[in-house]
Amino acid sequence: MxxxxxxxxxxxxxxxxxxxxxxxxxxxxxxxxxxxxxxxxxxxxxxxxxxxxxxxxxxxxxxxxxxxxxxxxxxxxxxxxxxxxxxxxxxxxxxxxxxxxxxxxxxxxxxxxxxxxxxxxxxxxxxxxxxxxxxxxxxxxxxxxxxxxxxxxxxxxxxxxxxxxxxxxxxxxxxxxxxxxxxxxxxxxxxxxxxxxxxWKSRFVSIPIFTKQRIRYSDQIQSDSILRFAGGTVIVRKIKVPELKRNEGQAFIEVVQQSKGDAYDRTGSVFLIPTDQDINFLEGMKAGINTLPVYENGNGKKYQGMTLTATYEPVIELMRFFTPFGVSQFNHIQIKGKHWQDSVSYRQDISELLPRFAGKEVYIGTYIGNYDKEGHEVTVSLTIHPGRPQMAEGAQVLSLFNTANVMEMGGQEYPTMFNQDNGVEVTFELAQEAKNVQLRYITTGHGGWGNGDEFVPKPNSIFLDGQQVFKFTPWRTECGSYRLSNPASGNFESGLSSSDLSRSNWCPGTVTNPIYIDLGNLKAGKHTIKVYIPQGAPEGTSLSYWNVSGALLYYN
Structure with missing residues (x-):
């Protein structure tokens, strides 16, 4: 035992x-x-x-x-x-x-x-x-x-x-x-x-800019933190953007939009206002658009605040978007087999522009061109995500031109300057040699009906110091893909809807992506950029015009 x-x-x-x-x-x-x-x-x-x-x-x-x-x-x-x-x-x-x-x-x-x-x-x-x-x-x-x-x-x-x-x-x-x-x-x-x-939300910085804010033609809405201009069609707010650790980060702008009364496709823009100089777009909006420097090219019109001068820098376009035909407000319009979206979300990578706002207090504006008393509602946010380096040492961003007349309802001239051979021509000066220079270029054609530049392909030509460096024809053919965001789009006898039609680089309910034009290394001193587009002639009261924006990206 x-x-x-x-x-x-x-x-x-x-x-x-x-x-x-x-x-x-x-x-x-x-x-x-x-x-x-x-x-x-x-x-x-x-x-x-x-x-x-x-x-x-x-x-x-x-x-x-x-x-x-x-x-x-x-x-x-x-x-x-x-x-x-x-x-x-x-x-x-x-x-x-x-x-x-x-x-x-x-x-x-x-x-x-x-x-x-x-x-x-x-x-x-x-x-x-x-x-x-x-x-x-x-x-x-x-x-x-x-x-x-x-x-x-x-x-x-x-x-x-x-x-x-x-x-x-x-x-x-x-x-x-x-x-x-x-x-x-x-x-x-x-x-x-x-x-x-x-x-998920802890992994990046989220900065709300506008939350459910109305953009409409009315001065009745007031806010202590949001500035409103051009009858309420432009809203502006000052935000603080954090510093980037080790120059790492990717930045995105996101816009969520609904119609609250306007049934039409409208141009929208999210932009940063440079305030480094005494003459700036913010002060121009406050004092009146005619206080800003004008661009003239011989066609008899004065284009306010659209081009770089020695004392003024135009707004930097972060995103250009286009509202669809009446999303949300007009969802009661029934078409068999169509189930409309409740809103449209636009999201775009703007990391290359980080040198202009990382670690700074900046003014961000949003515009939707409309004369409707109810207009649109938008939520706009900026997110910054850690990741691969985006800002090499000495990265620079310089706004050269922006013809999108965001102060349209405040008297800013329509950009019809392309009816002259010199189109938009801007001279800029570099204090020292610039390396790996790119032009961040956004372009969309507008105006007219069947014969207007909105619906007619037109080549865009870019010249640097008198030499053509790039030429392309901006055109979008997939507009019919966004039909479910366009409940109020008109229908034609052909069986097409207006939102189906191909356009000059935009569709109702989409973002227009920038293109990046390589300019190589540029020596210190003065240089000239010119944009030429064969703009169509007016048809009665209908004008053809082009919204183009260009920012120089480079390293010293």
Whole structure:
């Protein structure tokens, strides 16, 4: 009996030792098409019989950039925890107790050896991606470097679509999972959707500019923080833009627009007002558009505030957009088989313009040309996202011309200057040699009916110092793709709608993208840029005209 007693005690002690030894630290690295990045941040999985923690090397070393996520599996109840840590240690958490039960795998007969362990292959599909998981049961624990496969065994490799791989590169027995790595005590949880939203929004800077603001021909709307001009068709607000760390960042402008009474397609623009000089567009809007420098090219008209001078810089166009025919307000117009959009969202990358507003207080304006007393409603925001470097040392942005008459309802002349051979001609001076010079150019043709420049392709020619450097014909043929944003668009006997018609570089309900014209390296001194377009002649009271904006991008 004593022998049996000692044997049972020895067995109990052995089991305790085995339980203590069944904790592992597994290191995983990622590869694409078999190639590993030596500078990557390896995933670390602490795996035990009761708990699994998924973290990474930078978090463990205390050098991870916030926000960062860690994941935990409570093996006693198969609950999966996600915890994000922000600056100052603030955390949010969510938990899912059903995620693993929902996972379905096909276990195959395929096997291979990874780090000396025989692994089997399980397959599944996620969002049309084929996922292969190679797992072993030899170590008596369950874990995975990702959410998938946590209950299969110890996953030592995950392969997505045959080329993107997460592979275990080291397995280390540890005495126990460190307390600092274990699931912390969580006082409150948010649901999964809220968690994802809070995490997503924490990864970038969001600056609201205008929220549900009316742009309409009326002076009745007043606000302490928003300036209104041209009968309320231009709104302006001062914002503070943060500095960029390590010159890294991508910037986006987003506009959400609805009709509140105006049924027509209108020109819209989001612009930055340079205020570096005493004469600037903001002061011109306050004092009257005729106080700004004028451009004259011999056709007898004066174009206010549209071109660069020695003492004045025109507005920098961030985005040009076009409202559709009556989205939202006119959704009651029924056409069988058509289900109208409730609003239109325009979003555009403007990262190349960051040198003009990063780390500064700037005035941002938005314009929609209309004489409607109810007009339009817009929400405008700027987001700045960390990422690849966008601002090399010495990056510069200089606005050369902007003929979009954003103060149209305040008396600014329509840009009909292209009825002369010299079109728009601007001289600028560089204090020193400029490298990798580009012209950021936005162009759209307007006016007339069937024979107006809105509907007739016209070549745009760009000249630098008297030499043609670029020529193209701006034209959009996909306007019919946006029919569901145009409930009030007129219909023709041909079966077409007005919003279907191709136009000179714009469609109702779209953004017009800039093009980037390479000008090479320019020497210090004076240079001249000229834009020539064969503008159509007036037809009765209908004018053809061109809204063009050009900003110089370069490095010193």
């Amino acid at each position: 004593m022998k049996i007693y000692y044997f049972l005690c020895l067995l109990l002690v052995s089991n305790v030792v085995l339980a203590q030894e069944s904790n592992y630290l597994i290191t995983y690295k990622r590869s694409n098409n078999g190639k590993f990045d030596d500078k990557q941040n390896p995933t670390l999985v602490y795996a035990g019989t009761d708990q699994t923690t998924i973290t990474n090397q930078q978090i463990i070393k205390g050098i991870a950039r916030v926000p960062y996520e860690q994941y935990y599996v409570n093996r006693t109840n198969s609950a999966y925890y996600k915890i994000t840590t922000f600056e100052n240690g603030r955390q949010i958490a969510t938990v899912d107790s059903t995620v693993f039960a929902k996972q379905k795998f096909t276990i195959t007969d395929e096997s291979k050896i990874i780090l000396g362990h025989k692994v089997r292959k399980a397959t599944t599909s996620v969002n049309s991606n084929t996922i292969d998981l190679w797992y072993t049961e030899e170590l008596g624990i369950k874990a995975s470097p990702v959410e998938l496969g946590q209950n299969l065994g110890l996953v030592l490799e995950m392969v997505r679509n045959g080329n993107s791989t997460v592979t275990a590169t080291n397995i280390e027995k540890i005495k126990s999972i460190p307390n600092a790595i274990k699931l912390p005590t969580i006082s409150s949880f948010v649901n999964e959707l809220t968690y994802k939203d809070l995490l």
